[in-house]
Amino acid sequence: MHLVLFFIFGALCVAGALNLLLQRHPINSALSLIVVMTSLAVLYLLLGAEFLAAAQVIVYSGAIMVLFTFVIMLLNAGSEERTHGSKMAYLFGFPGVAALLGLLAFVFLSRSSSFGQAQLGEYLVTTADLSKVLFRDLLLPFEVTSVLILIAILGAVALARKEH
Amino acid sequence: METGFWLFLLISIIKILVVVVILLTAVAYTVLLERKVVGRIQNRWGPSRVGPFGLLQPLADGAKLFLKEDLIPESVYRPLYILAPIIALSCALMSIAVVPFGAPVMWHGVNLFQITDVNIGLLVILGITSVGVYGIALSGWSSNNKYSLLGALRASAQVISYELALGLAVVGVVMRTGSLSLKDIVSVQATHGLLSWNFFGGFQFVAFFIYLIAAYAETNRAPFDLPEAESELTAGYHTEYSSMKFAMFFMAEYANMITVSCVATLLFFGGWSSPFGNLIPAVGGVVVQALLPVFWFVLKVFFFLFLYIWVRGTLPRFRYDQLMGLGWKFLVPVAIANIVVTSFWMALRAR
Numbered sequence: 001m002h003l004v005l006f007f008i009f010g011a012l013c014v015a016g017a018l019n020l021l022l023q024r025h026p027i028n029s030a031l032s033l034i035v036v037m038t039s040l041a042v043l044y045l046l047l048g049a050e051f052l053a054a055a056q057v058i059v060y061s062g063a064i065m066v067l068f069t070f071v072i073m074l075l076n077a078g079s080e081e082r083t084h085g086s087k088m089a090y091l092f093g094f095p096g097v098a099a100l101l102g103l104l105a106f107v108f109l110s111r112s113s114s115f116g117q118a119q120l121g122e123y124l125v126t127t128a129d130l131s132k133v134l135f136r137d138l139l140l141p142f143e144v145t146s147v148l149i150l151i152a153i154l155g156a157v158a159l160a161r162k163e164h
Numbered sequence: 165m166e167t168g169f170w171l172f173l174l175i176s177i178i179k180i181l182v183v184v185v186i187l188l189t190a191v192a193y194t195v196l197l198e199r200k201v202v203g204r205i206q207n208r209w210g211p212s213r214v215g216p217f218g219l220l221q222p223l224a225d226g227a228k229l230f231l232k233e234d235l236i237p238e239s240v241y242r243p244l245y246i247l248a249p250i251i252a253l254s255c256a257l258m259s260i261a262v263v264p265f266g267a268p269v270m271w272h273g274v275n276l277f278q279i280t281d282v283n284i285g286l287l288v289i290l291g292i293t294s295v296g297v298y299g300i301a302l303s304g305w306s307s308n309n310k311y312s313l314l315g316a317l318r319a320s321a322q323v324i325s326y327e328l329a330l331g332l333a334v335v336g337v338v339m340r341t342g343s344l345s346l347k348d349i350v351s352v353q354a355t356h357g358l359l360s361w362n363f364f365g366g367f368q369f370v371a372f373f374i375y376l377i378a379a380y381a382e383t384n385r386a387p388f389d390l391p392e393a394e395s396e397l398t399a400g401y402h403t404e405y406s407s408m409k410f411a412m413f414f415m416a417e418y419a420n421m422i423t424v425s426c427v428a429t430l431l432f433f434g435g436w437s438s439p440f441g442n443l444i445p446a447v448g449g450v451v452v453q454a455l456l457p458v459f460w461f462v463l464k465v466f467f468f469l470f471l472y473i474w475v476r477g478t479l480p481r482f483r484y485d486q487l488m489g490l491g492w493k494f495l496v497p498v499a500i501a502n503i504v505v506t507s508f509w510m511a512l513r514a515r
Contacts, residue, residue, distance in 0.1 A: 027244070027305065034298070054287035058331075062294025063324060066301065070320045073305045073313065126283060127344055 006046055013039035024079045030068045037061045048124040168273070175274045180261070183279060187260055191418040192222035198473045205477035226411075234407040237307070244306035249405065249412035252299025256419035259292040263426045264347050266436045266458040267354075277436075277458065278347065285346040286338065289427060290331060293382060297323040299416065300384070300391065304401035315400030318484065319391035322381055325491040326388075330378035332499035336371045336506040337362050337431045350435030357443065361434040367509070370502045372432040374495050379424040381491065383417065386476035390484060425468035429461060436461040 016035035023029045041056040108115075134142050196211065196218065203210025211218035236245065262285040266277035275281060282288055297320055304316020340362060341349045353361050362368040381388040392400030402413045429435055436457035438444065448456075482490070 027302075031244075031302075038295075050282075050284045051287070054284045054291050057291035058287065058294050062291060062297075063327070066294075066297055066320055066324055069298070069301055069305075070317065070324075073301065073317060073320075124283075128342070 002046055006043065009039040009042040009046075013043070024082065026072045026080070027069060030065060030072055033068070034061050034065045037065065050124065051127045051130050171272055172274055175272070175276075176279065179276070179279050183260060183265075184257060187257065187419060187422065188415070190422055191415050192226065194418050194421065194469055195225070195414075196222050197469065198476070201470065201473045202477045205474075229408060229411040232407040234409065237309075237404050239308045240404065241306040241308065244302045245404075246409075248299050248303035248306060249409045249416075250299075251302065252296060252416040253412040253419070255292050255296035255299060256416035256423070259289045259423050260419075260426070262288050262346055263423070263430065264350055264435060265461055266454065268347065269454045275347075277454075281345060281347045284344045286334060286344045286349070286427075286431075289423070290327070290334075293420070293423075294323070294327055296416070296420070299413070300401050303405065303413070307401075307404040309404050311397045311399070312401050312403050315391040315397045315403070319384060319401060322384070322388065322390065322487060322491075325488060326378040326381035326495070329374055329491060329495035329499050330382060332496065332503060333371045333374040333378060334431055335499075335503050336368050339503075339506055339510060340368070346430050346435075350430055350437065353434040354437035357437065358434075358439040361432065361437075361439075363432040368432060368502075368506070370498065371506075372428070374499050374502070375428060375431070378491075378495060379428065380472070380475065381487070383420045383424055385417075385421065385472060387479040387482050388487060389481060390487060421469060421472055422465065425465045425472070426461075428468050429464040433464050435464075 013036050016032045016039060020029045020032035020036065023032060037060040038057060041053040041061070044050075044056060045053040199221070200210040200218065211221040214220040214224045236242065261279040262282050264275075264278040264281070268278070269276045300319040300323075301316045304312040304314075304319070307313070337349065338344060341352045343349065343352075353365075356365070359365045363372050380386075384391050391397075392402070397403070402410055405413060438456070438460050
């Protein structure tokens, strides 16, 4: 059952990502990205990270992507034109991607015995467990990260503010 | 697979069917209730011709909407134009799945009064609500009409802004319960009747009012119905929709109202628990004892629906800058203050 769901949503994720690249209109690409985010949330859920799954849907699909579509709608962005692609991409891009994929595949295959294993649907990290880790064991890094994000927000506001 | 799984599947499907049918009926009759109550508020009768007290009016409305011609304007972006009402309605119907309607009654290991008890039930509802805004946003954009687009932009901005206040308002309740499961949130409040409800005993009334205001904005209802402000935007995001596609938006709006009322009941007013606690002796047989909590639940939800309509009949619409100012400058800080005060209180109590 878990495996079937994994394959369905894994396939949906990859299909959404491909569709994101192939679509010509930005709003279709944005919608494909939402499909990718939501399928990822289901994959998290299958691995037992329920809070992460909910946060993924609320934050990414529900807030950030709404802003994306909002901006696309506000700017009334039209369809992109198809080009033939740059020569650099053909010369270096495709060999580079192939080399990277080959390297990753080689590393994963040769060292597969030393990786741990995760079984689908075997364990569950409840929100209480997660908050114990975040607010007890990792309290300082957690708070420092939140201050970092706050500074980033302030920086964004300062940059976007009109001069008076 | 063993028989237990198939029995579970069968019971779940029956539960889903029953809940969806009841929800859609409730949607139809909430529309009638609204027309009647707003009519009385405005000193007129409301629907009174179809059936006694106009009780068959929803049937007539449904038949009318089914039989109307389904117009699709020429210059719309068809895939999204058709997809948008489906997203809106399915998101509105989905979140009812985690709502517990009555005290847990187990039958073959399945809770009869709740479709599914998820550990993160509250977050599931918040997540589904936040995805539901795509229905409105896409309908406005794909209609290729400036009124629709403006309505959709207003709706997206409004929902994102008020989602924050809504999420922060429920944190106090979650802290008091120590769980995100709606079943647990209710059973914590079910001990001493009215006094253990989060609204009275838990001192979460500030959170409740923030939740209520934010939820009215989330469902695009008066006084926050700017996305469909008739005097400015014709009909807002659903200007170009007709027949069943329009009806789907309409049903989605009322289903969202019902969900919001259910969540307000569950979080702040003790869900299915009786206001008298254990003062009233348990009367009747097993069936009465199982159905009594459902009665209390429905009564509270009905109260909130009535409040929705009452507010609509009473308050004028906000201006757009007032709306944003209220959300960001008032509700969010007060919600954060509520979290701080609640956590201090809990820390003091725990010492």
